[in-house]
Amino acid sequence: MSTIVTDTGFAADDWTNGFVAMAERAANDCSDLALDLASDAEPAQLAESLQRIHMIRVDFPSFADGRGFTIAAQLRRMGFTGRLRARGHVIADQYAMARRSGFDEVEISDDLAARQPEAQWLARADWKAHNYQARLRG
Numbered sequence: 001m002s003t004i005v006t007d008t009g010f011a012a013d014d015w016t017n018g019f020v021a022m023a024e025r026a027a028n029d030c031s032d033l034a035l036d037l038a039s040d041a042e043p044a045q046l047a048e049s050l051q052r053i054h055m056i057r058v059d060f061p062s063f064a065d066g067r068g069f070t071i072a073a074q075l076r077r078m079g080f081t082g083r084l085r086a087r088g089h090v091i092a093d094q095y096a097m098a099r100r101s102g103f104d105e106v107e108i109s110d111d112l113a114a115r116q117p118e119a120q121w122l123a124r125a126d127w128k129a130h131n132y133q134a135r136l137r138g
Contacts, residue, residue: 002087003113005095005106007125010118013107015083019057022046036087039067043074050080057107060088069101076102092120 004011019036022045034055035046046053056075058068072084086098087107098106108116 001110002107003110004085005108005121006104007099009122009125010113015055017054019055025049037071039065039071041071043071043078046075046080047078050075050078050082053080053082055083055085056080057085057087058103060086060090063089063091063094065089069097072098072102092116092124095121095124 002013004013015034017034019034021036022038022041025033025035033053034057035053037043037056037058039059039061041058046056058071060068068086068090072086075084083105084103085105085107086103089112090098090106090108091112095106
């Protein structure tokens, strides 16, 4: 099982349509498409189909692997407006970075949710207030 983390805390997963690996998607699929992207995926390959994708879930194989943050930022710059979810080894300390890079939510294991309870995630939920880059720009 897994736990979804948003700015309001922990929640159950409300996505019921499943996920398809990027390599297995059909070019003409117009259903409620949700894609699973590996941390080494190339977002540019989705440029022509972003309007048909409702959710993209980006894998974080390790908390030390930040490629997913780059993928999220690229997808948002390309115009993706659907749900964007980080999944895997994202820790509470990385929540603000996940939100700033474009993720709407984070999917963590129930084991991680037990080790890092909701209060730790909520402490980072005000991610806009702690943006050092905006403070530097003045």
